[in-house]
Amino acid sequence: xxxxxxxxxxxxxxxxxxxxxxxxxITNVYKAGNDVVVAVSAQGDTTDDLIAKANxxxxxxxKREMDMLLSSGEQISIALLAMAxxxxxxxxxxxxxxxxxxxxxSHYGTARxxxxxxxxxxxxxxxxxxxxxxxxxxxxxxxxxTTLGRGGSDTSAVALAAALxxxxxxxxxxxxxxxxxxxxxxxxxxKLDDISYDEMLELAxxxxxxxxxxxxxxxxxxxxxxxxxxxxxxxxxxYVKEVEQVEKMLVRGVTRDNDCARVxxxxxxxxxxxxxxxxxxxxxxxxxxxxxxxxIGNGIxxxxxxxxxxxxxxxxxxxxxxxxxxxxxxxxxxTKDVSKVSIVGAGMVNNSGVAAKMFEALSDAHININMIxxxxxxxxxxxxxxxxxxxxxxxxxxxxLD
Amino acid sequence: xxxxxxxxxxxxxxxxxxxxxxxxxITNVYKAGNDVVVAVSAQGDTTDDLIAKANxxxxxxxKREMDMLLSSGEQISIALLAMAxxxxxxxxxxxxxxxxxxxxxSHYGTARxxxxxxxxxxxxxxxxxxxxxxxxxxxxxxxxxTTLGRGGSDTSAVALAAALxxxxxxxxxxxxxxxxxxxxxxxxxxKLDDISYDEMLELAxxxxxxxxxxxxxxxxxxxxxxxxxxxxxxxxxxYVKEVEQVEKMLVRGVTRDNDCARVxxxxxxxxxxxxxxxxxxxxxxxxxxxxxxxxIGNGIxxxxxxxxxxxxxxxxxxxxxxxxxxxxxxxxxxTKDVSKVSIVGAGMVNNSGVAAKMFEALSDAHININMIxxxxxxxxxxxxxxxxxxxxxxxxxxxxLD
Numbered sequence: 001x002x003x004x005x006x007x008x009x010x011x012x013x014x015x016x017x018x019x020x021x022x023x024x025x026i027t028n029v030y031k032a033g034n035d036v037v038v039a040v041s042a043q044g045d046t047t048d049d050l051i052a053k054a055n056x057x058x059x060x061x062x063k064r065e066m067d068m069l070l071s072s073g074e075q076i077s078i079a080l081l082a083m084a085x086x087x088x089x090x091x092x093x094x095x096x097x098x099x100x101x102x103x104x105x106s107h108y109g110t111a112r113x114x115x116x117x118x119x120x121x122x123x124x125x126x127x128x129x130x131x132x133x134x135x136x137x138x139x140x141x142x143x144x145x146t147t148l149g150r151g152g153s154d155t156s157a158v159a160l161a162a163a164l165x166x167x168x169x170x171x172x173x174x175x176x177x178x179x180x181x182x183x184x185x186x187x188x189x190x191k192l193d194d195i196s197y198d199e200m201l202e203l204a205x206x207x208x209x210x211x212x213x214x215x216x217x218x219x220x221x222x223x224x225x226x227x228x229x230x231x232x233x234x235x236x237x238x239y240v241k242e243v244e245q246v247e248k249m250l251v252r253g254v255t256r257d258n259d260c261a262r263v264x265x266x267x268x269x270x271x272x273x274x275x276x277x278x279x280x281x282x283x284x285x286x287x288x289x290x291x292x293x294x295x296i297g298n299g300i301x302x303x304x305x306x307x308x309x310x311x312x313x314x315x316x317x318x319x320x321x322x323x324x325x326x327x328x329x330x331x332x333x334x335t336k337d338v339s340k341v342s343i344v345g346a347g348m349v350n351n352s353g354v355a356a357k358m359f360e361a362l363s364d365a366h367i368n369i370n371m372i373x374x375x376x377x378x379x380x381x382x383x384x385x386x387x388x389x390x391x392x393x394x395x396x397x398x399x400x401l402d
Numbered sequence: 403x404x405x406x407x408x409x410x411x412x413x414x415x416x417x418x419x420x421x422x423x424x425x426x427x428i429t430n431v432y433k434a435g436n437d438v439v440v441a442v443s444a445q446g447d448t449t450d451d452l453i454a455k456a457n458x459x460x461x462x463x464x465k466r467e468m469d470m471l472l473s474s475g476e477q478i479s480i481a482l483l484a485m486a487x488x489x490x491x492x493x494x495x496x497x498x499x500x501x502x503x504x505x506x507x508s509h510y511g512t513a514r515x516x517x518x519x520x521x522x523x524x525x526x527x528x529x530x531x532x533x534x535x536x537x538x539x540x541x542x543x544x545x546x547x548t549t550l551g552r553g554g555s556d557t558s559a560v561a562l563a564a565a566l567x568x569x570x571x572x573x574x575x576x577x578x579x580x581x582x583x584x585x586x587x588x589x590x591x592x593k594l595d596d597i598s599y600d601e602m603l604e605l606a607x608x609x610x611x612x613x614x615x616x617x618x619x620x621x622x623x624x625x626x627x628x629x630x631x632x633x634x635x636x637x638x639x640x641y642v643k644e645v646e647q648v649e650k651m652l653v654r655g656v657t658r659d660n661d662c663a664r665v666x667x668x669x670x671x672x673x674x675x676x677x678x679x680x681x682x683x684x685x686x687x688x689x690x691x692x693x694x695x696x697x698i699g700n701g702i703x704x705x706x707x708x709x710x711x712x713x714x715x716x717x718x719x720x721x722x723x724x725x726x727x728x729x730x731x732x733x734x735x736x737t738k739d740v741s742k743v744s745i746v747g748a749g750m751v752n753n754s755g756v757a758a759k760m761f762e763a764l765s766d767a768h769i770n771i772n773m774i775x776x777x778x779x780x781x782x783x784x785x786x787x788x789x790x791x792x793x794x795x796x797x798x799x800x801x802x803l804d
Contacts, residue, residue, distance in 0.1 A: 016458040036517055050478070056418040066789035068496050072474040076452070079471035083456055083463035094470050099545060120545070143501060143522070215534035 002167035007157030012231040014044030023084035038159040039135040040072025061110035074134035102138030111146035116163040151212020162222035174232035184195040186313030194239040251345040264305040267330030270297030336344040339388035363399035403435040404569035409559030414633040416446030424484035441537040441559040444475025465510035476536035504540030513548035518565040554613020564624035574633035579640030596641040653747040653801040664709040669732030672699030741790035744782040763800035
């Protein structure tokens with residue numbers, strides 16, 4: 001018996017049948033004696049449909065009105081889910097973001113939660129009601145509706161769990177949990193029972209697509225125990241929490257990220273601070289640079305290469321051209337035909353053999369490595385996009401099946 | 403230059419093209435130097451679609467959750483309309499019912515507006531913004547969303563006009579204004595330039611289907627000048643206001659109402675108070691009785707006949723059966739094959755010839771009159787439903803073309 005926060009995404013409530021299914025899950029937890037607070041996303045394609053409606057009228061609509069529009073999506077899903085719970089005969093109340101006390105800053109479309117005034121929710125819990133809260137949305141200081149942007153409903157759920165001091169925050173999705181690799185193309189991938197916040201953060205940012213980073217960061221900050229599990233079965237799921245390294249598993253997951261492009265500045269002057277100048281200029285213009293390598297210069301010329309997201313590539317090339325009087329590169333090369341393949345695991349920090357083992361796996365599979373980057377808990381390599389799936393499989397088999 | 407409140411119904415904003423059309427109307431009024439506040443309904447079939455979604459899950463959903471669901475419909479339309487106004491390059495803000503300050507009682511689904519806190523709207527008008535308000539909805543004392551029920555958006559608009567002391571409240575619809583009869587089957591029907599509140603109230607309750615009674619009552623109470631006009635053309639429309647009887651027109655409109663059924667209690671005891679007992683019993687059970695006639699009794703037996711709405715008929719027959727030990731009717735007869743045909747006009751109160759003229763029209767057309775009821779500004783007759791359209795035409799020609 002405790003307080004459980006659950007979050008259901010759009011696919012989990014996409015039609016009447018799924019909504020009833022979710023209602024049954026919720027009421028089962030309630031029947032066991034728990035208080036239940038549920039954060040819900042908009043149904044299935046609702047958000048996309050609303051965006052299409054807006055674009056038909058004004059492709060450059062203000063973000064304020066866009067948030068007004070999009071927040072209706074969760075309002076529909078909370079009402080329908082509450083009706084489903086009523087149908088099963090349990091006391092329930094749905095609350096919009098503002099009714100649930102979500103206060104955010106005023107960055108429409110990408111708002112950050114500042115506080116949650118939990119008074120209303122606590123009153124409803126005291127009445128032994130199941131509380132259904134609209135995820136993804138809040139209210140700014142002007143009393144205007146804001147939305148939290150990508151991964152917003154996960155963040156709403158974690159924020160609720162933190163504010164209410166919940167025993168666990170269960171994130172329901174359409175996969176069974178966090179896997180050692182993407183099971184769609186790695187046949188030996190298997191589900192992890194638990195994973196640390198830091199590992200999860202690396203996996204999320206590397207394209208594991210299960211939990212959004214913002215929600216994991218918040219969970220780490222407030223020490224909220226997360227559980228990622230499927231809304232379609234009763235499997236256990238993966239716990240994300242402060243894990244003691246019980247399993248002694250060096251590598252926890254292998255990921256592939258196709259959203260990257262490589263840019264190379266060939267033959268720039270080999271003077272101190274050159275790389276700094278380039279990356280400072282990019283940062284000023286809002287560009288996140290990921291992997292970086294720099295050739296060992298000969299005192300006259302050197303090469304600098306780095307990766308950015310595909311979406312930033314055109315901007316980056318334009319910026320480099322505009323600043324070439326400062327950069328003075330002989331040539332600027334770029335390609336999108338690359339993927340980043342990474343291994344993540346808190347265990348690898350003290351184990352120098354991990355990188356060598358990863359490179360061995362790639363070498364055995366005859367896969368060429370373009371760039372390498374390492375951090376305390378991950379090692380990333382850039383490979384040709386055509387090689388990426390083979391690379392993930394080779395690395396996964398090497399580490400996970402050993 | 404002044405303050406103009408406009409209301410657009412669901413058909414006026416049913417798709418992107420119509421929304422842009424409404425935005426052009428609004429901005430034209432704004433460009434002329436006016437402050438503009440607009441109340442909008444949900445788009446086209448949105449409300450019906452949402453009800454269908456709810457019914458798929460729970461046909462007996464609570465009204466509180468139903469209001470949460472349905473109020474999303476106007477939230478979508480205000481955002482889209484605001485985006486359309488932005489597209490045309492004008493400053494605009496959309497406000498939900500609660501943002502616009504609508505406070506209601508707690509009768510979910512049929513809430514009554516208690517007050518409008520106009521501070522937010524006035525601030526936005528001071529900034530020279532066009533203000534788009536979600537009609538049909540408000541907030542009760544529990545901070546829960548309520549809806550106003552049938553005709554709610556008209557009522558929202560009139561309440562806004564009253565609270566803001568607007569110069570006029572324009573109700574946009576898909577007809578050109580208030581007609582002397584339904585132009586769909588009375589070919590000589592023509593549009594009225596103006597009409598009094600009381601006449602409009604009778605016409606609305608008699609099935610003219612242009613303005614909901616609640617909004618007219620409120621307009622009368624706060625002396626709000628209404629204008630009913632089409633959103634599809636620039637025709638003048640009909641003004642509803644305190645009219646001095648300039649035109650000397652006895653009859654202002656002829657209406658037909660098919661939503662009625664006749665019940666006859668044949669051979670009840672001719673004792674004092676018998677009719678009172680019957681109608682008190684019906685009233686206690688929430689049944690509105692419309693036309694009533696009672697035969698002149700012979701001291702032993704008499705007949706009592708009355709009309710109710712078709713929707714109430716089954717309930718009424720059950721009630722009469724349950725209470726027949728009190729009523730003691732020899733026979734209870736009923737039929738749905740009747741229509742109520744009425745003439746309305748403030749001029750008729752002092753003119754005893756009006757009723758005779760109406761009966762003459764019906765007699766000339768060989769239409770039998772079942773029942774008759776008169777008030778200060780209307781005369782209603784019950785005729786066979788098959789005769790109703792002919793009856794309206796005959797009366798209309800007699801009065802309007804004389």
